[in-house]
Amino acid sequence: MRGLLKGVAAASAVLALTLTGCSAAGPDGGDDALDEITIGSSDPVPNLTPGRQSNAFGLTMSVFSPLTFLDGEGELSYVAAESVESDDQTTWTITLRDGWTFHDGSPVTAQDYVDSWNTVAYGPNAFENTGQLAAIEGYDEVSPAEGEPTAEELSGLEVVDDLTFTVTLEQADGQFPVQLSQAQTAFYPMPQSAFDDLDAYGKQPVGNGPFALTAAWTEGSPIVAERYEDYAGDEPTVDRITWVPYTDRLTAYTDALAGNVDIAWLPATRMKQVTDDFDEDHVYSFSAPGISYLGIPYWDDRFSDIRVRQAISMAIDRDAVNEAIFGDLNKPATAWTPSIMPGTPEGVCGEYCEYDPEAAAALLEEAGGFDGQLTIHFPGGAGHEDLYNAVANYLRQNLGVDAVARPSVGWAEFGEDRNNQVLDGPFFSRWGALYPSQQSTLRAMFSSTPGCINCGGELDPDIDAALQEADVTGDETGAAYAEVQELIAEEFPVIPMFEESYNYVTSDRIAELTPSGVGEPILTDVVLADD
Known part of the structure; x- marks a missing residue:
């Protein structure tokens, strides 16, 4: 199997503790040197x-x-x-591979999956990823939006035998096998021992993967995992991985440059100069299932005319912004999902995602102009200042409006203001999908299924219904979701901005990183340089 690096934030050089380049005893305690890598990461919150x-x-x-x-x-x-x-894309039969074990030696069974999913789904447990199970029949009973649960187990789960269980969904969904992939972590199994003390388990989880933790996690300390010798899947290329916590990405970046960590996330502030700091074969830019938008405050009547929204979009030179701020590592969006997703109808946004300042000004005038200050809102302290200042500059210059970029104090304030519908202008909006299907992004942004609160503008029943119909088709090409985007283009509820890339830098010890389908390097496939 493969492991992935996701969202490595970074900063603080606890790096006398790193193991880069040194020899150590093998997993069995012998004298064989370990092939190991270190990764700059953030502390896992709230637990593992x-x-x-x-x-x-x-x-x-x-x-x-x-x-x-x-x-x-x-x-x-x-x-x-x-x-x-x-047979009907509503009831799915999952058959497990035989011979798999958890790190404690117990066999992985269908009952383990069912018990784990029920634990994650049960509302009073307050698991952060419970929503990933929301499509399973009975979810509303175990995790109601309001009131107390009326059941403790999902009615849509049934164990058939030790290696087989069935999953019944609330409605047909041809994307279900894709949803079970690596980044949807609510679908992972836990052994029976986990349910005795979930808090303790969160410090040192026993998994079914290629690496086992060597000790319980302590906040602020490195986490070490070593190869699980009885792993039944594909053999990893390294023996040990150490995650070293940082509080900011820039420090991890600097330590990767010095060779103190092997893999670190590329900070936004270093996108333009990274090729000056690192040889190009130690800079990796992977297409990602993330996309950014300018969200529209549909509660503000000044933005109710579609021509106002389209004019704002046409007034922004995405190519120039991408070059100046992102070092051409991102890609101007021309649809409402990133192109890494099968069937994304690139160009469906049409002329309204193309830079045309004269047409933008004419369109705004046709709509009756814009009254008052046009404020662009974004979370402060997250490195977005240059982007939104540039957007405000384009709107001032090309639309003749009083546009300003205004950061919040931080993420908490921004999220509260957005969710309480008090923002009075376009705002930071993005969705980073956990599986590369148009379904994931469109559901979160434009459907009644709980996802990204207030990200997609006011809910359009026609778009919502079309999206539900696309789910039923089971079309692997994504054509049904592309048709949904045609409807979105007619309403233009939010403004597509940039398809994201996930970018990494590596030390000289790394010869090759391989991307997964969600834009992350596959940690168990890392190729080390010859010593």
Whole structure:
């Protein structure tokens, strides 16, 4: 199997503790040198239980193995699952591979999956990733939006035998096997021992993946995982991985340059100069299932005319911004999903995603102009200042409006203001999908399914219904979702901005990183340079 690095934030050089370049005893305690890598990461919050994990994805995906896996070409393969099959795309039969064990030696069974999913889904447990299970029949009973649960287990789960269980969904969904892939961590299994003390388990989870933790996690300290010798999947290329916590990405970047860590996330502030700092074969830019938008405050009548929204979009030179701020590592968006997703109708945004300042000004005038200050809102302290200042400059120059970029104090304030609908202008909006299907982004942004609160503008029942119909088709090409985007283009509820890339730098010890289908390097496929 493969593990992935997700969202490595960074900063603080605890790096006398790193193991880069040194020899150590083998996993069995012998004298063989270990092939090991170190990664600049953020501390995992709130703990390492996969159903609760929101930032230590690389670690989680190394300690656990998914049922299915998406590679860098978007091809689906089976890992812990032998098969995932359905005759009606509503009831799915999952057959597990035989011979798999958890790190404590216990066999991985269908009952483990069912018990784990029920634990994650149950509302009072307050697992952060519970929503990934929302499509399973009975979810509203175990995790109601309001009130107390009326059930403790999902009615849509049933164990058939030790290696087989069935999953019944609320409605047909042909994308279900894709949803079971590596980044949807709510679908990972936990052994029976986990349910005795979930808090303790969150410090040192026992997984079914290629690496096992060597000790319990302590906040602020490195986390070490070593190869699990009885792992039944593909053998990893390294023996040990150490995640070293940082508080900012720039320090991790600097330590990668010095050779103190082997893999670090590329900070936005270094995108333009990274090729001056690192040889190009140590800079990796992977297409990602993330996309940014300018969200529209649909509660503000000044933006109710579609021509106002389209004029704002046409007034922004995305190519120039991409070059000046992102070092051409991102890609101007021409659709409402990133092109890495199968079937994305590139260009569906048409002329309204093309830079045309004269047409933009004419369109705004046709709509009656704009009254008052046009404020662009974004979370402060996250490195977005240059981007939104540039956007405000384009709107001032090309539309003749009083445009300003205004940061919040931080993420908490921004999220509260957005969710309470008090923002009075376009705002930071993005969606980073956990599986590369148009479905993931469109559901979060434009449907009644809980996803990104207030990200997609006011809910349009026609778009919502078309998206639900696309789910039923099971079309692997994504053509049904492309038709949904045609409807979105007619309404233009939010402004597509940039398809994201996930960017990394490496030390000289790394010869090659391989991307997965979600834009992350596959940690268990890392190729080390010859010593």
